[in-house]
Amino acid sequence: MNILHKNVGDIVAERFSTAQVFKRYGIDFCCHGGVTLEKACANAGVDTEQILDALQKEETAIAGGEIPFASWPLDLLIDYVLKIHHRGIRSKGPELLDLIAKVRRVHGEAHPELNELYELVRASLEDLEMHLQKEENVLFPYLYDLFEAAQQEHSIGAMHCGSIANPIGVMHMEHENEGNRYLHIREITHGFRVPEDACGSYRLMLAELELFVDALFEHIHIENNILFPRFVELEREWVR
Known part of the structure; x- marks a missing residue:
């Protein structure tokens, strides 16, 4: 093709x-x-x-060395999302917000976009925490069970909400909201470009912000484009 x-x-x-x-x-x-x-x-x-x-x-x-997510077992993908991305958001998110607050106090008058940046990241971390809890407490436990059933080649009952398509639809909607939020952050930071008057903390903030956004987009990509579609296929085959 x-x-x-x-x-x-x-x-x-x-x-x-x-x-x-x-x-x-x-x-x-x-x-x-x-x-x-x-x-x-x-x-x-x-x-x-x-x-x-x-x-x-x-x-x-690129001569090899990239992570072959598409070839991983589904339970390993969930493990990766939980241990790398969920933990990363919870550990690095508050540190990033504190750094933005520090830079805003010093440079906020000359760079008023820092006020919007702070509020965007603060709201994002609140929304992301609720999102992570939905995945950890509602969706992922059933996906682990579904994967295990497929491995053992036996069917299981439907999810309590009828189909995994329902919570996955919610995850997709929340992913899109966060993706749009961080695309806007890229715009107001001019692609994470360092201003001429930036101090060391300002430079560090932008570098950490870009890393955080890249990790979030990897997280969303793994779920939207690999994990969820493959589990929808498993549900059609093994859920009775």
């Missing part, structure tokens, strides 16, 4: 290094990964030949 006709999320699922190319060109591969590369380029106002060239260069530069 011509790569331009493949969904962006599928491209990243097959080769995660392409995420860096899409990030550079402002193409959303996680929350809106269900559109073709051709349409994503049109939406972002990017020339397709430019993207294809960048993808080819990225593939040449």
